[in-house]
Amino acid sequence: MTELSSPKRSNSETSPEYLLKLENVFKRYPMKTGGEKTILNDVDLRVRQGEFISVVGPSGCGKSTMLRMILGSEQPSSGTLLIDGQTVDGPSRQRGIVFQKYSLFxxxxxxxxxxxxxxxxxxxxxxxxxxxxxxxxxxxxxxxxxxxxxxxxxxxxxxxxxxxxxxxxxxxxxxxxxxxxxxPRILLMDEPFGALDDSTRQEMQLFMLELWEKSKMTIFFVTHDLEEALFVGSRILVLSQYYASDTGVEGAKIVTDKEVPGGHPKPADYKYTAEFGEMLGQIRRDGLDPEVRQHVKDFDLSHRDA
Ligand SMILES: Nc1ncnc2c1ncn2[C@@H]1O[C@H](COP(=O)(O)OP(=O)(O)OP(=O)(O)O)[C@@H](O)[C@H]1O
Ligand SMILES: [Mg+2]
Incomplete structure (x- = not known):
């Protein structure tokens, strides 16, 4: 291995089981009219090295905000966000980000x-x-x-x-x-293929899966396209402000955290299976439909690390 290809992994020897841990994370922003608005409400998440996590949710629910906190360019308002058991106090080369566009010089x-x-x-x-x-x-x-x-x-x-x-x-x-x-150990992707036409987009999905297999990076992949999310990710997180709670609704929560069935990476025709269709329907209903308010106690948090 060349000198250049060995990333700095400062805490990996003492690395705990989870690469990334969010505990009781709240994010609030000040409002122009005074007071604060809660964007993310009590987010808990545990991620192991090498996972490929898709993140979906209604527009404005806080997906990019969550990525910025993992990147280290923003801090949680309360709660803890740990990488290798350490708090994150700024961006580092261990975490890279790809945006939808405009990131080239x-x-x-x-x-x-x-x-x-x-x-x-x-x-x-x-x-x-x-x-x-x-x-x-x-x-x-x-x-x-x-x-x-x-x-x-x-x-x-x-x-x-x-x-x-x-x-x-x-x-x-x-x-x-x-x-x-x-x-980077963690690659954050914020709607990376949002500006591409369908066929280029599909090529890019396969390309990302290949890159992931070779590099074993941990990937967070935010997309508006639910089919894309279920195809590329091994785990799906749905953030949503559409839910019901006895203590009141404020900001978005993780309403679904589950493994995507069908193995990973999936065969290209997995998109046409009944299982895939069912999951698509469930997520649309539970996370994306403003008319459906699932109660907090009914969230599907069936992932082993949820
Ligand atoms: N720096 C900021 N100050 C105040 N409010 C902010 C700030 N950044 C984001 N917000 C608000 O936080 C909420 C979540 O924004 P965010 O961009 O994370 O949503 P998103 O899920 O990525 O949306 P989209 O799907 O449209 O990209 C929005 O209501 C947004 O207006
Ligand atoms: Mg966004």
Whole structure:
């Protein structure tokens, strides 16, 4: 293994059973009119290394907010969020994120975009000047590694192109490579394929499953497309503000946390099975339909770690 390919895993020796643990997590935002609005209400979650978790929920329920807390760019208002048993106090290379779009630098080539994070991590502007020969050598090593990722993403020929010269699917693969090259333990994906047409989207789903199998990263995959969620994820989390509770409803809760049946990764035709259809219906009803208010005590939290 090269020096470059060994990620920093500071606490992994003492790593507990769970990579990520959220306990009684609340997120509240101040309102312009004064007071606070609860967005996430008492979220509990335990995640093991290597899980592929799909997250769905009505618009505005707090999916992106939850990802930002795992990323470390925001803190819970109360409760604990632990990674390897440690509280998270800011972003780190152990966690990468891919957004729906606009995450590439337009003035950098594809290869430069991909190696940007490695470069930034190792050299400040002054470091480049002060240690120029060393910088040149490392830069070459980064470029080789970037090229490996390009090949893995089936973009071998695209390194010298600029983002505007690529199709949407290619751009999104560059964005994934940009995050994946840092070898994060957790990859957060916020509607990554939302802007792609159907066939590109399906290709990208298969591509992500392959990447996951090779890398064994832990993935959080937020999507509006429930079929996509059930196809790519081994576990499905549904966050929703549509529920009933004796103590009042405020903000979203995890209303479903269960394993997606059918193995993982699934055969492409799994989407056409009765089991898949049934699960789709259940989640639409329990989590996404504002007319249906399932009681807290009836939530399907059947996942072994829920
Ligand atoms: N910084 C902030 N300050 C105040 N309110 C915020 C802030 N960020 C998010 N919110 C509010 O929190 C709620 C959840 O937002 P979030 O973006 O997490 O939802 P989401 O589930 O990702 O929605 P979508 O499906 O539309 O992407 C929304 O009501 C939003 O307006
Ligand atoms: Mg969002």
């Amino acid at each position: 337009p003035h950098l080539t594809v290869l430069e975009n991909i190696t940007f994070g490695l470069d930034l991590e190792e050299f400040s502007i002054f470091g480049r000047l002060a240690r120029y020969p060393h910088y040149r050598k490392r830069k070459r090593a980064f470029a080789e590694r970037g090229q490996e990722y390009l090949e893995r993403m089936q973009l071998a020929e695209a390194g010298s192109k600029y983002p505007h010269e690529l199709s949407g699917g290619m751009r999104q693969r560059v964005a994934i490579a940009q995050a994946a090259i840092m070898e």
